[in-house]
Amino acid sequence: xxxxxxxxxxxxxxxxxxxxxxxEQEEITQELLNHLEDHKELLMEYGMSEKxxxxxxxxxxGDPSEIGWAWNNQLSxxxxxxxxxxxxxxxxxxxxMLWPLGYYVFSVYESLSVRGSxxxxxxxxxxxxxxxxxxxxxIRQEFGQHIIRVYHVTLSEISQPTAESCPYFVTAYMVSYxxxxxxxxxxxxxxxxxxxxxKESPSGGGGxxxxxxxxxxxxxxxxxxxxxxxxxxDQHNNHFSVEIPxxxxxxx
Amino acid sequence: MRQKHAMEHTSLVVLHLxxxxxxxxxxxxAELEKKFDHTFSMKEGTLYPILKALENxxxxxxxxxxxxxxxxxxxxxxxxxxxxxxxxxTEHWRTYERAINAVLSMG
Numbered sequence: 126x127x128x129x130x131x132x133x134x135x136x137x138x139x140x141x142x143x144x145x146x147x148x149e150q151e152e153i154t155q156e157l158l159n160h161l162e163d164h165k166e167l168l169m170e171y172g173m174s175e176k177x178x179x180x181x182x183x184x185x186x187g188d189p190s191e192i193g194w195a196w197n198n199q200l201s202x203x204x205x206x207x208x209x210x211x212x213x214x215x216x217x218x219x220x221x222m223l224w225p226l227g228y229y230v231f232s233v234y235e236s237l238s239v240r241g242s243x244x245x246x247x248x249x250x251x252x253x254x255x256x257x258x259x260x261x262x263x264i265r266q267e268f269g270q271h272i273i274r275v276y277h278v279t280l281s282e283i284s285q286p287t288a289e290s291c292p293y294f295v296t297a298y299m300v301s302y303x304x305x306x307x308x309x310x311x312x313x314x315x316x317x318x319x320x321x322x323x324k325e326s327p328s329g330g331g332g333x334x335x336x337x338x339x340x341x342x343x344x345x346x347x348x349x350x351x352x353x354x355x356x357x358x359d360q361h362n363n364h365f366s367v368e369i370p371x372x373x374x375x376x377x
Numbered sequence: 378m379r380q381k382h383a384m385e386h387t388s389l390v391v392l393h394l395x396x397x398x399x400x401x402x403x404x405x406x407a408e409l410e411k412k413f414d415h416t417f418s419m420k421e422g423t424l425y426p427i428l429k430a431l432e433n434x435x436x437x438x439x440x441x442x443x444x445x446x447x448x449x450x451x452x453x454x455x456x457x458x459x460x461x462x463x464x465x466x467t468e469h470w471r472t473y474e475r476a477i478n479a480v481l482s483m484g
Binding site for chain 2: 138152153155156157159160162163164167185186187188189191192195196198199200
């Protein structure tokens with residue numbers, strides 16, 4: 126049917142007129158369709174069939190891209206830029222609104238993942254040098270609105286001990302997460318408050334955190350042969366206390 | 378060069394057509410074919426960007442009118458400024474034509 130052909134032709138021309146507003150597009154389409162109809166009717170008066178007349182009318186119009194680009198150059202780019210800026214602002218607004226949601230979902234995911242049966246101990250940056258014994262464990266205690274979990278312990282020997290320093294260190298790898306996985310984890314700076322047999326860590330500790338958890342390691346000097354160390358942590362009337370058995374069988 | 382001059386000549390021809398009466402797009406094409414005895418050829422769709430350019434310049438203005446069979450047609454009308462442009466461009470064309478003819482008639 127010629128009308129479908131004519132509409133397809135008009136649509137192809139419009140593709141090359143990005144500056145046209147919706148009402149301009151309608152006007153252009155109407156003008157082109159009228160032209161094609163007029164030409165088709167004239168050709169049919171000369172004896173052509175409707176199909177042939179329609180095809181010839183389209184052929185006589187020329188290249189849609191050439192027509193479109195030439196027409197586009199006559200229109201103001203103002204509304205095109207308004208459209209582009211509006212689209213960019215809308216996208217920015219959507220991302221701005223989705224970001225907190227995405228962050229929250231990630232927080233819940235993290236909080237749930239650190240409750241799993243095993244925590245990975247594969248980060249090389251986590252490992253203290255000179256480890257000769259290590260043990261995976263899963264000791265969990267409530268600590269206010271959080272849970273503290275000890276998931277790994279190592280014994281290590283420092284490479285160049287001084288006369289005053291103890292050559293052996295016990296390192297506890299711990300993580301805290303909110304009891305309710307739908308809550309964000311608070312950064313409680315717990316790593317600096319962990320005590321081993323009542324003593325502070327001389328090197329403090331180190332770790333990382335995400336919105337759903339805080340992870341750290343605390344290292345303490347320990348005398349060779351110590352069977353058990355007692356880790357404690359106190360903050361805001363919350364108390365954490367665990368006993369960690371040590372194994373010196375692998376001491377170099 | 379040929380295409381550029383063809384476009385400019387087309388604008389002049391369109392202004393001349395509209396100086397006779399208001400016309401719609403296809404009507405201008407049909408008139409051009411009749412007046413030039415089918416020797417003036419242009420792709421019909423390229424007329425419309427030319428009309429838009431003339432409209433942007435203020436040389437023509439458009440309006441819509443319903444046809445007897447109910448279609449809404451866009452007609453073009455030559456403005457006062459357009460008439461002035463037509464007179465100036467016609468004079469330029471005549472000068473140009475004389476110059477070309479003078480060169481071509483030289484040995």
